[in-house]
Amino acid sequence: MLRVLTLSTLFPDATRPNFGVFVERQTAALAALPGVAVTMVAPIGMPPWPLSRGDRHAALGRLPLRERWHGLDVYRPRFAALPFTGGRFHARAMERAIVPVLDALAFDVIDASFFFPDGVAAVRLGRRYGVPVSIKARGADVHHWGRAPATARQVAQAGQGADGLLAVSAAMRGDMIALGMPADAIRVHRTGVDHARFGAVDRTAARAALGVTGPLIVAVGALIPRKGHDVVIDAVARLPGVALWIAGEGPERGRFEAHIARAGIGDRVQLLGGVAHDDLPRLLAAADVMALASASEGLANAWVEALAAGTPIVVTDAGGARELLSDEQAGRVVARDPAAFAAAIADLLRAPPRTEAVKAAAAGYSWAANAAGLHAHLAGLMAARQSG
Template structure:
């Protein structure tokens, strides 16, 4: 099977989506499929090639580090890219974002008469500061367009049951299949905590609360800072290990410095591969405060390393963390003080109890292997392609002027419909700091059923 993937974030950019796409692509190639990835240029440079199963990657021109972030924004699709796609002859197109290259994925699929699958990696209602410069009206439009995009695809992949429920409550009507992002379990089982502690100058006997992730507002980093400060202030023999980077790193460093804790907190920056596995192995408990996840990949990675998790109950955590077994799931309303006290509880545990929780964490992670993800995705691809067999593939040349016009009208109608609904007079305004569903401003009980009558593009037309 020839699988075309289109993504706005890919290696060497470090993030959950880039890693998910890379892991899936490599697994598909290992199973004998052909994969071509279309991704924007990045400021980090070209994708490092260190694996025989690395997919072919074509880069498109992009604006780099947009809106003060590490993300790139594609600005145009060169003719050579379209020619490469024609030569590749995809059987299916897998989009990983609904905007920018995601829209181009729909266009390419329409031209060639092949189905489109979309993975809902990101809760866009938590990312308004990047996509709309903080303007509430524009933010509502963006997240409403994400819902509309789902309904233009043949199938949507949700990384968790919570994400699927979120999409259904928001009005997504196409089939949704839950396929959790998988990881290389062996990699995280082989980390060496002693080596990591020597590397980051942490005593072998110190109790370490760790965190891995992008250090940005949408990850609830302000809450995490306060919780860790409370914990470290109460426990003089404890340390914090922070893996990752992002716009809030300076604020974190300042907060720990002002609290007199700077010498007990280590920032490593982004880590990959064995270095990341070593960082997890250096931790005694994993601290996670994000409420914006569709899955929470770092939770699975920590558990694969045998590290129990303290997290806030939310989508992306409730499927993974089981209180008293492999960690603790605190109520969403829990205060940072309560979060810090729970970390103290783990330090006070006996070594035998912590070891049992670590074993339970490893068992939980075993269900999230990359092999399982690849098998489930292949099965989904085969089902989607089987339903498309009755319609012949098209070449770009067969996509007539009238068909192109009809498609663009379909897209425009969907966009205008989403904008109108997002800005509809009388719609309940979202409360600051409390993003709601993919249709911001609506709760599951407030969604107007008339919103489901959205135009849907079908490549068969």
């Protein structure tokens, strides 16, 4: 029996059902394997009173400390996330909050499914409990926290101190090596996708159900500067008769609303807000193109999900984009520029690729393969620790 403690601040809850849903799917797929027992610890950072009085933090504070979440045993300890510190003290605070939970648990290996602050805390916890530690890098957890002045040293040291490291793409692996992490410890571990859900939606039926009558571009991502929705908005402004629906929520909503109004395309662009993950297959199937102008990524799940739905993508040369789109059968990799996005979208609208060719680009991504790879990695770390 392999007893895995999975640690991730990026995990859904009743107030944020879409938050880190890919971590949930990865953990559930691992837990479904024979001979594996998984306990999920999903710490929640809370600012001190009175900053925690707002509705959002109050709702987080009311979440149970332990619950069954979609078949998983989940602990949700709270830790102090001090504002205006650049995250400098997050990992230490998380470690202190988790210890009372872990003292009552039995586990063979720690699987930190996000690099900061999770991975930093995990390395310290691994030493405390005498178990091997794996940390997975997904994107902003390394691209942002691995370069931020207050946390860069912590991220680098955690990468050097972990027993094993995972990267969502070869490009992400290269970024980790550039930060001084040992190349021989880093294994590429790709995300998964549920082909039965995303690939089974009929495009004509999806468009009819959503009232789509003309060319539709969909963007899936939080409303934050890094996702580049303003680039896609400006691209669509150059394409008469083309609609854009943006699925995601975030602090930049007001700025994007103003941007759409200035562009004079409020009749063609909709900010959908947060879309339940279960509703994404129909939304993506209804689209002609999924476009995302990210400044940085590891390997975005939205890319893979769109391809699995048979929808071509237009994306920037970020993270593993070129690993996913090895040719132009399933989409385009272009500059982070409205003109480049407009030209690529227009090209795909004019000559749509075959649906089966698009789906084939995501064929190698599945939760079964993801779970098998993660199990082999974690079991290998435990075996190495035991033999050592």
